[in-house]
Amino acid sequence: xxxxxxxxxxLADQKRKALIPFVTAGDPVKEVTVPLMHAMVDAxxxxxxxxxxxxxxxxxxxxxxxxxxxxxxxxxxxxxILDMVKTFRETNADTPVVLMGxxxxxxxxxxxxxxxxxxQAGVDGVLLVDLxxxxxxxxxxxxxxxxxxxxxxxxxxxxxxxxxxxxxAGSGYLYYVSLKGVTGSATLNVDEVASRVETxxxxxxxxxxxxxxxxxxxxxxxxxxxxxxxxxxxxxxNQIAENKDTPNxxxxxxxxxxxxxxxxxxx
Amino acid sequence: xxxxxxxxxxxxxxxxxxxxxxxxxxxxxxGALDELTAMxxxxxxxxxxxxxxxxxxxxxxxxxxxxxxxERWSKQxxxxxxxxxxxxxxxxxxxxxxxxxxxxxLAKHMGKPRVIAETGAGQHGVATATVAARLGLTCQVYMGxxxxxxxxxxxxxxxxLGAEVxxxxxxxxxxxxxxxxxxxxxxxxxxxxxxxxxxxxxxxxYPQLVRDFQCIIGREAREQSLKQAGQLPDALVACVGxxxxxxxxxxxxxxxxxxxxxxxxxxxxxxxxxxHAAPLSAGRPGVLHGNRTYLMEDDNGQIIETxxxxxxxxxxxxxxxxxxxxxxxxxxxxxxxDQEALSxxxxxxxxxxxMPALESAHALAYARKLAPTMSPDQNIVVNLxxxxxxxxxxxxxxxxxxx
Ligand SMILES: Cc1ncc(COP(=O)(O)O)c(C=O)c1O
Numbered sequence: 272x273x274x275x276x277x278x279x280x281x282l283a284d285q286k287r288k289a290l291i292p293f294v295t296a297g298d299p300v301k302e303v304t305v306p307l308m309h310a311m312v313d314a315x316x317x318x319x320x321x322x323x324x325x326x327x328x329x330x331x332x333x334x335x336x337x338x339x340x341x342x343x344x345x346x347x348x349x350x351x352i353l354d355m356v357k358t359f360r361e362t363n364a365d366t367p368v369v370l371m372g373x374x375x376x377x378x379x380x381x382x383x384x385x386x387x388x389x390x391q392a393g394v395d396g397v398l399l400v401d402l403x404x405x406x407x408x409x410x411x412x413x414x415x416x417x418x419x420x421x422x423x424x425x426x427x428x429x430x431x432x433x434x435x436x437x438x439x440a441g442s443g444y445l446y447y448v449s450l451k452g453v454t455g456s457a458t459l460n461v462d463e464v465a466s467r468v469e470t471x472x473x474x475x476x477x478x479x480x481x482x483x484x485x486x487x488x489x490x491x492x493x494x495x496x497x498x499x500x501x502x503x504x505x506x507x508x509n510q511i512a513e514n515k516d517t518p519n520x521x522x523x524x525x526x527x528x529x530x531x532x533x534x535x536x537x538x
Numbered sequence: 539x540x541x542x543x544x545x546x547x548x549x550x551x552x553x554x555x556x557x558x559x560x561x562x563x564x565x566x567x568x569g570a571l572d573e574l575t576a577m578x579x580x581x582x583x584x585x586x587x588x589x590x591x592x593x594x595x596x597x598x599x600x601x602x603x604x605x606x607x608x609e610r611w612s613k614q615x616x617x618x619x620x621x622x623x624x625x626x627x628x629x630x631x632x633x634x635x636x637x638x639x640x641x642x643x644l645a646k647h648m649g650k651p652r653v654i655a656e657t658g659a660g661q662h663g664v665a666t667a668t669v670a671a672r673l674g675l676t677c678q679v680y681m682g683x684x685x686x687x688x689x690x691x692x693x694x695x696x697x698x699l700g701a702e703v704x705x706x707x708x709x710x711x712x713x714x715x716x717x718x719x720x721x722x723x724x725x726x727x728x729x730x731x732x733x734x735x736x737x738x739x740x741x742x743x744y745p746q747l748v749r750d751f752q753c754i755i756g757r758e759a760r761e762q763s764l765k766q767a768g769q770l771p772d773a774l775v776a777c778v779g780x781x782x783x784x785x786x787x788x789x790x791x792x793x794x795x796x797x798x799x800x801x802x803x804x805x806x807x808x809x810x811x812x813x814h815a816a817p818l819s820a821g822r823p824g825v826l827h828g829n830r831t832y833l834m835e836d837d838n839g840q841i842i843e844t845x846x847x848x849x850x851x852x853x854x855x856x857x858x859x860x861x862x863x864x865x866x867x868x869x870x871x872x873x874x875x876d877q878e879a880l881s882x883x884x885x886x887x888x889x890x891x892x893m894p895a896l897e898s899a900h901a902l903a904y905a906r907k908l909a910p911t912m913s914p915d916q917n918i919v920v921n922l923x924x925x926x927x928x929x930x931x932x933x934x935x936x937x938x939x940x941x
């Protein structure tokens with residue numbers, strides 16, 4: 272069984288929900304990322320979404336835009352990130368790692384070369400924000416052949432017909448974008464999310480992670496009551512930004528937020 | 539080119555021109571793009587929609603724009619006759635308005651009260667603010683902070699027209715960043731907002747619908763050439779930023795095998811310096827702003843900064859149809875650098891009394907090289923995509939003059 276699937280199965284058996292942190296790889300410096308991944312696991316993370324920085328992050332708000340700029344200031348490349356995952360895997364064989372970002376830094380490697388290198392490094396899934404299933408027809412078999420899950424987004428604007436299509440195209444989990452907007456936007460309406468997640472459950476078989484707008488233990492807990500996973504990004508990246516000149520403080524700052532979320536979700 | 543494709547059959551239903559084009563956007567926008575595609579498919583052959591569009595082009599924009607024989611300049615260059623397609627005489631001073639009229643009509647049909655746009659030189663922003671004023675739509679224009687600085691006159695024009703200009707300070711602070719920010723706005727306000735994209739880039743159906751609206755340039759030029767020169771032109775020349783004025787001129791001639799076409803990119807300080815904006819000349823295929831196309835990127839797939847004296851050409855990508863036309867060999871893509879464009883700007887002003895936009899001056903710079911290699915019984919049509927008033931401060935600064 273693939274790592275992501277077994278992770279959700281184990282959590283379901285324990286009646287717990289997945290806590291899924293997002294951080295941009297190489298932010299603020301490359302050396303920070305692998306220890307931070309371990310720290311996040313220690314603080315209760317079940318799956319790690321590792322951001323691949325891009326010069327033109329069209330779907331991201333200012334917080335993650337700046338994270339991309341910090342990571343690119345010292346040329347964090349897709350290959351560097353695969354090396355980070357490989358190092359992480361030396362001491363962690365269980366926690367799934369999903370690379371999240373935009374298509375171009377992956378396309379430039381060549382899809383087959385990327386898929387092979389990613390699988391070898393120990394990556395479990397890829398989520399490419401600007402690659403809807405319609406455009407992924409050639410890419411998906413190459414990822415599949417290497418055992419990589421392709422995770423697709425579902426938005427508040429996604430029609431029922433498209434939810435079905437996305438449910439069939441993807442594997443691992445579906446990522447429900449909780450609001451119309453970019454990452455780091457302010458408001459999240461839990462009732463609305465609950466009703467959309469219901470709809471998605473009726474149309475697709477995959478576990479549902481919810482992201483965008485989750486920033487503290489309270490919102491994480493609320494979303495965990497309705498979804499299978501809670502994705503938190505900008506709130507963590509904010510901590511990294513605040514501690515960018517004192518990288519040693521990053522693990523505690525990020526870990527603190529995650530532990531609080533973990534506790535609230537498990538209550 | 540071995541076998542000539544049926545150019546009118548492109549793009550395909552999902553917006554592909556061969557391997558280029560498509561819709562590479564986040565899921566939130568897919569519904570809006572599908573809706574726009576369906577609306578456009580319904581309206582594009584609708585007689586009333588066509589009539590409304592043609593009426594506005596005639597009475598608001600002032601079309602047809604003349605095809606002017608630049609007799610004195612042609613003689614001076616000593617070769618083919620150069621004809622200028624006078625898009626600079628359109629209302630608002632550039633070809634951009636052909637497209638904003640069309641998209642504003644679409645916005646109206648879709649019941650969207652708010653329009654947004656990205657702009658580089660400010661011409662598209664002005665053209666959008668203009669149609670928004672006329673239709674009573676709320677209008678916000680995203681513009682790179684660097685462009686706000688070098689196109690101050692257009693910024694003020696937009697403000698006078700009632701639009702809000704939002705300077706974009708992220709990334710390279712130019713056109714590509716303005717487009718990122720407009721996309722972010724659209725994702726957030728997709729219910730009530732129509733995004734008026736200014737060139738043949740972006741996700742499907744934009745490259746197609748912007749092309750269709752701009753094709754009025756080529757249809758007129760074809761008819762005018764037959765009437766005024768008695769024959770089709772031997773060559774077409776247009777500058778290529780995103781590529782909307784170029785595709786508008788070229789497309790109605792694509793099936794005319796004898797017509798050679800030259801798209802002129804901005805070589806900035808020179809292609810060899812790396813400081814340019816010429817993805818077709820020196821880039822490679824990748825994905826940016828919703829489509830697959832030739833891009834300026836580094837080995838890690840990051841978009842690199844562009845350089846051109848002309849804000850409207852300062853873009854690291856290009857419309858996907860141009861990428862395809864390059865690969866199948868139908869259009870030649872060449873480049874003119876800042877110096878060549880500036881001297882063409884001065885030359886046309888002094889010899890013909892027509893001050894071109896710096897963008898258009900890139901096309902003129904190439905025509906200036908091409909004409910002497912051809913004979914006086916041959917004809918070149920150059921797309922004079924806009925007028926140069928907006929660039930006077932830039933040229934003055936280069937001349938060391940401050941106001
Ligand atoms: C006068 C003029 N010509 C050309 C361009 C470049 O755009 P495109 O390549 O889409 O025609 C611009 C863009 O601002 C412009 O203002």
